[in-house]
Amino acid sequence: MMKSLLILALFASSTAFAQVEQELDSFGGNEALYMKAKALNPEVESDVVQNRFSQRTNRFELAPEFSGVFGGDAYNRTTNAGINVHYHINPSWSVGVKYNYAFNNLTPEGQSMVDKASKAAAENPKDPNYLFPQVIYPKSETLALVNWYPVVGKLSFGKLGVAHFDTYLLAGYGNIELSNNTTSEATLGVGMGFWINKNLTTRLEYRAQQYKAEYYDKTQDMLTGVGSVQMGWML
The missing domain is CATH 2.40.160.20 (Porin)
Structure with a gap:
């Protein structure tokens, strides 16, 4: 008798653990729990976060x-x-x-330097006093x-x-x-x-x-x- 009760208790514990693990994996997407919570306090607005819907393997x-x-x-x-x-x-x-x-x-600074170099090249093409920046x-x-x-x-x-x-x-x-x-x-x-x-x-x-x-x-x-x-x- 004691052995049968022990087996029954272990089975119930494993079933409860599997249910809790499933709830954690689903990010709290249990509709039954949602309905129970809604019935206990209908004035509180609640939302259910559904299971992940996109599989990303291979x-x-x-x-x-x-x-x-x-x-x-x-x-x-x-x-x-x-x-x-x-x-x-x-x-x-x-x-x-x-x-x-x-x-x-x-940039505005770069454009200003290019304009100065262009002006210097136009004024003195052979030896400008201002060079184009690299x-x-x-x-x-x-x-x-x-x-x-x-x-x-x-x-x-x-x-x-x-x-x-x-x-x-x-x-x-x-x-x-x-x-x-x-x-x-x-x-x-x-x-x-x-x-x-x-x-x-x-x-x-x-x-x-x-x-x-x-x-x-x-x-x-x-x-x-x-x-x-x-x-x-x-x-």
């Missing part, structure tokens, strides 16, 4: 990107348009590649990436719905094509992705990148920041 994601660059050559300002391709190994890890094409404009600007970059997604969660916006989100860390290495040569580049960054539906996501990302720029009289280490917005589509 899947590809395409993510066009627009970004702005902070730092770099003092006389140049850069924005990028590009695309990311991510292969999601599982919900926690992905690998991929990033390609960006750069659009460059002179401006090193990026043309494109190609990077291999590793992303780690340590935190996943959901945000309830009441009647507007529920937003699924991830936070992630990234590391990358590749090449950057500059105006006068091509050199290696390394990058580290952080980001947050919001899932709009099963396939569509929006990423907000910031990364630091490092490379060397070769000027006429020096080699300069460039440490720049890149802030980007991406729209991803899960295949």
